[in-house]
Amino acid sequence: MDNKPYILSVDDEEMNQEIVMDLLEDDFHIKSVFTGKECIESLSEQRPDIILLDVNMPVMNGLETCKRIRDDAEFKDIPILFVSALASAKEIQHGLDIGADGYITKPFDDVKLKEEIMSLIGEKNA
Numbered sequence: 001m002d003n004k005p006y007i008l009s010v011d012d013e014e015m016n017q018e019i020v021m022d023l024l025e026d027d028f029h030i031k032s033v034f035t036g037k038e039c040i041e042s043l044s045e046q047r048p049d050i051i052l053l054d055v056n057m058p059v060m061n062g063l064e065t066c067k068r069i070r071d072d073a074e075f076k077d078i079p080i081l082f083v084s085a086l087a088s089a090k091e092i093q094h095g096l097d098i099g100a101d102g103y104i105t106k107p108f109d110d111v112k113l114k115e116e117i118m119s120l121i122g123e124k125n126a
Contacts, residue, residue, distance in 0.1 A: 081117065
């Protein structure tokens with residue numbers, strides 16, 4: 001197996017998942033899931049190097065999903081990067097306050113997203 005980092009991408013919008021996949025699939029292994037519940041369940045199948053997490057999702061939103069991951073001793077150190085259309089300073093700060101390691105707003109700049117992912121993965125492996 002190659003050494004590509006593994007990303008778990010969580011977004012309820014299929015189009016957003018396709019954009020992320022097209023952008024990142026050459027440099028990363030990516031699994032796409034569409035709900036916070038699927039995200040939590042996927043953690044025990046294969047531990048991701050980073051989680052890309054949307055905020056606005058039905059049933060369990062990204063904030064609740066992030067909180068659950070941070071409350072789980074086994075997974076609390078996985079970097080979480082919110083990728084969200086919620087762009088106010090208050091919304092971004094709230095995401096960081098509950099435990100996200102970073103926050104990128106949609107529509108995102110491709111280069112910035114890759115740089116943020118590599119920065120967060122690098123910090124974890126340093």
